Amino acid sequence: MSTRLMIEPVTRIEGHAKISIQLNDAGEVESSRFHITEFRGFEKICEGRPFEEMPGLMSRVCGICPVSHVLASSKAGDMLLGVSIPIAAEKQRRLVNYAQLLQSHALSFFHLSAPDLLLGMDAPPAKRNILGLLERDPDFLRRGIRLRQFGQRVIELVGGKRVHPGWSGPGGVHRRFTTEQRDEILTWIPEAIASVTLALDRLKPILDSFREEIANMGNFPSLFLATVNPDGGLEYYDGKIRIVDSKGNIFADDLDPARYFDWLGEASEDFTMVKFPFYRPLGYPGGFYRVGPLARLNVARFAGTERADRELREFKERGAGAVCESFHYHLARLVEMLHAVERIEQLMSDADLFGDSTQARASLNRTEGIGSCEAPRGTLFHHYQVDANGLMVKANLLIATGQNNHAMNLAVDQAARHFLGRVDPGIPPDEGILNRLEAAIRCFDPCLSCSTHALGRMPLIVEWIAADGSVLGQISRRPE
C-alpha cells in the first residue's frame, strides 16, 4: 500500500506551504512535491483601478519586499506615461532597493537559516531559532538584527515608512533626499560592513560540515536568469536580462525585460497555486531556470564594488562553470549584502541623489507598461494593460518565488530521496531529516504569503496518509 508523508506547513519561510512525499509499497520515496497553498488574486483586485494607484496597491503583495513591487509597479507606470524619470528619482529608487535587499537577506540568513547553519540541522526544534542563537552567540544575533534594522531604517528615511513605503510612483518619487538623511545612513556603514564580513567569516569555514546537504539539497544543472548592467555586472534596478547555463556559458543575452512574454512562458500544475515560468525556446519543464542571489552571482561577471568583487571571485571558484548547489544561496545572499552596503555608501557621495527634480510629469501616453527589477529573491516583472482613461484592464505579475518553483520541487525531491531513504509507516522519520527537507526549500527563501501580519503560530504536522485517504500516523510540533 502506497503512503504519503506530509510536512505542513513548511516552517521558517514567508508564508504557508506544505511538502508531500509519496512513498511506494516498499516505503521508498516515489515522488515529492512542494505545494504552495495560498491564493492572493492581486491581478484581479486591481482591475478597473487607476494605474497611478498600482504602486501603493501592489506593494501590499508583500510585507518583506514591498519595495520591489513598488519599483516594478512604478517602472510600469513610467512606461505608461512614456517618460524617463529624473536622475535623482532613479538614484533614490536604487538606494531603497539596496536597502531592501539588505534587510530581506538579513531576515533570511540571520533569523530563518542561521539556526540550521550555526546550531545544526539536528538541533532540537525548540532551540533551532533565534533564541537558540541568542544562547550560542548573542553578538552574532545582535549584528543580524541591526543589519536588518539598518536596511529598514534607510527605507523609512527615504520612503517614509519601513513597510509599504509610498514615496515612488509613475514618473519618479515624491520626496527629496537630504543631507541629514545621508549623515544618518553613513553612521551605520562601518558596523554594517563589519557585520556582513563577520557573517561571511563564520559561514565559509563551516560549509565543509554541510557537504552532504550541499550535495543533496537542490544540486542539479539548470539555467540561471538575472538582470545585468551593460558591462555584464551585477544590476538590481534596470538592465537587460542574461541567462547562463550550468557550465556558466551565456545561453541567452541582451533580452529586453519589456518583452519578457516573448521568451518566458508560464505553465501551471494542479498541485500548487504558483505558476511555473519557463524559458520559452526550451519549453516546459525543460526550460526551467533559477533566479535570485545564486543566479545573479552566476550570471554577473563582476560586482563592481571592491569587497563584493573579492567575495564574488571566491564564490565563482566553488563551481565548474556556474555554482549549481542551491545550498549556496546562503553564501550568495551574504555576498549580495556586502555589495548592497558598499553601494549604499557609494550613493551617499553621489551628487545626483540630492537633485531637486524628482518627478517627470506627463499624462497617459501608452496603454501597456512593463516594469522589472531584481527583488531580493529574484527577477520581478509587473505587466499592466490600461484603457484610454488609464484604468487597469489586465495585470500579470511574474514573481521570483514562482520562477524558482520548479527548482524548489526538484530540490525537495532530491533531498527526500537522499535523506529519507526507506520509511517505515509505523516509525516517524527523524526530526532532523524532516528539517533537511524544509531546509532545502529555505535555501531559496521563498516568499509565499507576502502579507505582513502573522495570524497566530504555524504548527508543523507530519501525516502518513494511505492510498485510501486514511491517516496512518501523525506527529505534530505545535508550540505551546
Added chain:
Amino acid sequence: MRTTLLIACGNPLRRDDCVAHEVLRLVTRTPRLELLGVQQLVPELAEEIAGFERVVFLDADVRSMHPAIEPVRVTTSGSPLTHAANPSEIVALSRALCGFDGEALVCRIPARDFSPGESLTPDELHMMREAAGELERLLAPDL
C-alpha cells in the same frame, strides 16, 4: 518617575485586530510616555524597548473576556516556526542583547472578529475604553 513605551500590535485592515492601535489613541500623552504602533512584533524591537524603564505590549486577544495587564513571562525557548516574535521573545532578546532591565507587561484586549475590514465590532468600543482606563491607572503614579 519611569519612562514607559506602549507598543500596540495589530493589522488595521483586520477589524478587531487593530483594537490596540485604537486604545493608544485614548491614552493621555505625557512627556515620559512614548507610543508605537506596529503590525507585528519583530526582533528589531529589542533595541527600541531597551531605552525604557517599562514596556507594555498591547494586543488583541481572542481568549480574553476582559482587558487585563499582566507581566510578560519571559522564556528562553522560542518558536521554531516564524520570523515574527512574541513579547516574551522580544524581552528575552532585549535583556540579553541590549541590556533592558525594565518592567515588561502585556495588555490583552478581548477581540472577536479578525476578518478583513476597518471597523471594530460594537463590543470593542467598551473594551477599548476599559483597556485605556487600565493603562491610565498603571501609568498614573508616573505622571
